[in-house]
Amino acid sequence: MRSVLAIAEAELRRFLADRSNIFFVFIFPLVLVAVLGASFGGDSASARVAVVGGESALRSAVVTQLERADAEVTITGDDDMRQRVARGGADVGVLVPEEAARAFDAGQGPELEMVTGSQSNAQAAAQVVRTAAAAATLRSGQERALQAAATSAGVDGDIDRALDRAGTSIRPAETQVRDTSGLAQELGGLGQFDLGASSQVLLFTFLTTLSGAAALIQARRDGVVRRVMAGPVTSVQTILGLGLGRLTIALFQGAYIVLASRLLFGVDWGNLPAALGLLLVFGLVAAGVSMVIGVVADNEGLATGLAVGGGLVLAALGGCMMPLEFFPDSLRPVAFLTPHAWGYEGFAEIQRHGGTLLDILPQLGVLAGMAVLWLALGSYLLRRSLARAM
Amino acid sequence: MPTTVGTEAQNADARGGSATGSVEPVLVAEGLVRSFGSLRAVDGVSLRILPGETFGLLGPNGAGKTTVISMIAGLLQPDEGTVTVAGVPMGRSSVEAKGHIGLVPQDLAIYPELSARDNLQFFGKLQGMHGRPLRDRVAEVLDLVGLGDRAKEQSKKFSGGMKRRLNIGIGLLHQPDLLILDEPTVGVDPQSRNAILESVEALSGEGMAVLYTTHYMEEAERLCDRILILDSGQAQAEGTRDELIELTGDADRVHLSGSGDLAAAEGAVAGIPAVASVHRDPHALDLTVRGAPTAIALIVNAATGAGMKLSNVEIRRPDLESVFLHLTGKALRD
Numbered sequence: 001m002r003s004v005l006a007i008a009e010a011e012l013r014r015f016l017a018d019r020s021n022i023f024f025v026f027i028f029p030l031v032l033v034a035v036l037g038a039s040f041g042g043d044s045a046s047a048r049v050a051v052v053g054g055e056s057a058l059r060s061a062v063v064t065q066l067e068r069a070d071a072e073v074t075i076t077g078d079d080d081m082r083q084r085v086a087r088g089g090a091d092v093g094v095l096v097p098e099e100a101a102r103a104f105d106a107g108q109g110p111e112l113e114m115v116t117g118s119q120s121n122a123q124a125a126a127q128v129v130r131t132a133a134a135a136a137t138l139r140s141g142q143e144r145a146l147q148a149a150a151t152s153a154g155v156d157g158d159i160d161r162a163l164d165r166a167g168t169s170i171r172p173a174e175t176q177v178r179d180t181s182g183l184a185q186e187l188g189g190l191g192q193f194d195l196g197a198s199s200q201v202l203l204f205t206f207l208t209t210l211s212g213a214a215a216l217i218q219a220r221r222d223g224v225v226r227r228v229m230a231g232p233v234t235s236v237q238t239i240l241g242l243g244l245g246r247l248t249i250a251l252f253q254g255a256y257i258v259l260a261s262r263l264l265f266g267v268d269w270g271n272l273p274a275a276l277g278l279l280l281v282f283g284l285v286a287a288g289v290s291m292v293i294g295v296v297a298d299n300e301g302l303a304t305g306l307a308v309g310g311g312l313v314l315a316a317l318g319g320c321m322m323p324l325e326f327f328p329d330s331l332r333p334v335a336f337l338t339p340h341a342w343g344y345e346g347f348a349e350i351q352r353h354g355g356t357l358l359d360i361l362p363q364l365g366v367l368a369g370m371a372v373l374w375l376a377l378g379s380y381l382l383r384r385s386l387a388r389a390m
Numbered sequence: 391m392p393t394t395v396g397t398e399a400q401n402a403d404a405r406g407g408s409a410t411g412s413v414e415p416v417l418v419a420e421g422l423v424r425s426f427g428s429l430r431a432v433d434g435v436s437l438r439i440l441p442g443e444t445f446g447l448l449g450p451n452g453a454g455k456t457t458v459i460s461m462i463a464g465l466l467q468p469d470e471g472t473v474t475v476a477g478v479p480m481g482r483s484s485v486e487a488k489g490h491i492g493l494v495p496q497d498l499a500i501y502p503e504l505s506a507r508d509n510l511q512f513f514g515k516l517q518g519m520h521g522r523p524l525r526d527r528v529a530e531v532l533d534l535v536g537l538g539d540r541a542k543e544q545s546k547k548f549s550g551g552m553k554r555r556l557n558i559g560i561g562l563l564h565q566p567d568l569l570i571l572d573e574p575t576v577g578v579d580p581q582s583r584n585a586i587l588e589s590v591e592a593l594s595g596e597g598m599a600v601l602y603t604t605h606y607m608e609e610a611e612r613l614c615d616r617i618l619i620l621d622s623g624q625a626q627a628e629g630t631r632d633e634l635i636e637l638t639g640d641a642d643r644v645h646l647s648g649s650g651d652l653a654a655a656e657g658a659v660a661g662i663p664a665v666a667s668v669h670r671d672p673h674a675l676d677l678t679v680r681g682a683p684t685a686i687a688l689i690v691n692a693a694t695g696a697g698m699k700l701s702n703v704e705i706r707r708p709d710l711e712s713v714f715l716h717l718t719g720k721a722l723r724d
């Protein structure tokens with residue numbers, strides 16, 4: 001065991017000693033998380049909101065609050081609103097149904113409907129609408145309470161009762177904004193940087209681990225692996241050590257992004273054991289693929305090419321560049337051939353729906369299966385090449 | 391068949407100490423054979439090394455030295471033959487036997503990204519060393535190979551000679567019973583080369599057995615207690631330097647360089663009784679001659695008489711080069 005750990009440790013040290021890794025491993029992923037976060041939900045453009053519904057106190061209250069929040073408001077019909085949202089002419093559509101208007105007039109909590117678009121700032125716009133709607137009802141509640149207090153005071157002069165009434169009339173006035181578009185509901189539980197961070201964790205963990213294949217080739221070519229085998233070490237231990245080395249690099253990269261994005265951007269990684277468990281099996285797949293490349297490619301240039309090309313293509317296919325939810329249906333089966341898509345789904349479950357280890361068992365299972373396949377292939381090839389090299 | 395020479399006592403010891411029963415050989419290799427395709431790279435090589443002995447494997451490039459060593463170190467499966475190290479049989483998975491060996495490969499086998507110290511630490515851990523004893527031993531070896539003041543630098547920044555010395559340091563870190571050095575001075579500047587030779591001398595002084603391969607006969611002469619001459623995968627002779635030189639019949643070497651009819655000159659000098667062998671190059675004849683100082687006049691006359699124009703004549707006392715020539719009819723540095 002000690003030799004296995006020594007080999008793995010040496011692999012990690014070599015990885016960290018390579019200065020050219022510093023930018024790509026430590027800086028670049030965070031830059032991407034920041035850039036994606038900014039486009040996903042920055043406060044850059046003002047929200048464009050299309051409002052539907054007949055003239056009512058609720059509608060004007062909501063519009064007033066939206067305009068106060070710098071939103072660009074258009075009042076329009078139902079069909080037009082849906083078209084605008086679909087084509088990007090509006091970020092969010094708000095429906096003010098008649099029952100809601102009546103409930104509002106009656107001092108009860110009205111329920112609004114919202115349709116969000118797929119543009120990057122739709123989430124921010126939706127948040128503006130929620131806040132505006134809440135503000136509108138709170139404001140009317142306050143007015144009503146004051147009115148009630150004044151009336152009571154005027155009628156029988158009983159201040160205590162008036163205040164009591166005021167208290168009761170404020171409380172129930174709460175607006176519900178029901179999000180009726182599936183995508184917005186799906187992404188709704190996410191913070192600004194969360195989606196970008198989980199995508200980048202998958203992309204970089206895989207990419208960095210694959211790039212480590214070049215170091216394996218170098219060690220084989222330079223005869224270091226041969227020399228290791230000349231020591232009191234079995235070939236199984238050597239292979240375990242080299243495989244564990246790849247895994248250590250994967251986990252190192254993954255854990256770094258998780259931690260740094262949490263500290264710098266406040267990314268919510270949800271249930272930590274689940275997130276780390278997912279990262280572990282995903283890292284095992286990456287380690288296996290890296291071993292295979294490290295044996296199959298016979299020079300470092302080819303290995304690096306395969307690693308970068310493969311790492312980027314798989315990430316794109318697996319939803320790490322464009323969210324899986326935006327994929328056309330025809331592409332989805334292909335996406336789920338990549339480990340990334342399963343990782344993406346796992347993180348979606350954890351980050352958006354508060355999933356735990358139990359909830360992501362299917363994803364863990366599939367990834368574990370992929371890991372076994374790739375690690376077995378990598379070990380077999382490495383063992384064969386060690387025997388041949390000797 | 392290899393010519394084996396040596397004192398009776400020594401040979402008895404080498405066969406398992408049956409005569410005195412005192413000294414167990416560190417290494418016993420018997421009848422090693424290994425082919426690559428149709429090439430018989432090693433063809434029946436046997437050797438024994440006693441504790442504290444420096445054993446030389448001398449042969450030109452391609453003779454099969456590295457292949458022999460790879461089989462001894464358990465990196466290559468012999469087609470035939472056995473290897474026993476410190477009494478333990480060697481195989482590809484024989485961890486115990488491998489623990490007795492320190493291998494210094496012909497090509498640098500170090501991690502270039504790691505410092506000299508980290509390289510040593512890593513290979514020390516593989517040998518089962520750890521903690522303070524490992525740290526102390528690493529510091530000791532760094533001083534021994536003269537890298538104490540550069541210990542923290544990435545080894546890829548080292549000169550060729552420094553890398554070689556680190557390469558050797560790794561091999562002797564765990565104080566193996568048998569240190570195997572495969573052509574450690576190839577491509578090294580003269581200063582580093584001398585440092586390497588000195589440290590090998592120091593090691594054998596400490597009682598470590600050393601198996602040293604080289605194609606430089608001066609190194610074999612300087613370092614080795616016993617030498618096996620290898621050519622085309624076959625052992626040509628084995629013994630101490632003096633024993634090997636006796637094989638030439640204590641002949642001197644005469645080197646005639648010049649132009650003209652060298653073929654006729656070759657025939658003419660070969661007819662002289664004192665001349666034991668003749669080897670012809672395009673511009674020179676290499677002879678082994680018994681009693682060269684007295685025969686030289688005859689030889690020169692015969693060569694010039696046959697039409698050779700001499701530009702230079704050299705007489706050399708016999709050395710391993712002449713042994714090799716005598717045994718194989720070839721120069722060592724072909």
Ligand SMILES: Nc1ncnc2c1ncn2[C@@H]1O[C@H](COP(=O)(O)OP(=O)(O)O)[C@@H](O)[C@H]1O
Pocket residue numbers: 426429431449450451452453454455456457458
């Ligand atoms: N792995 C191999 N595959 C094929 N031929 C080999 C291999 N290793 C060595 N040889 C051949 O075996 C012969 C002996 O090689 P080697 O042991 O390296 O000689 P030396 O170390 O004395 O220079 C050479 O002809 C070499 O080309």
Ligand SMILES: [Mg+2]
Pocket residue numbers: 455456457496572573
């Ligand atoms: Mg060699």
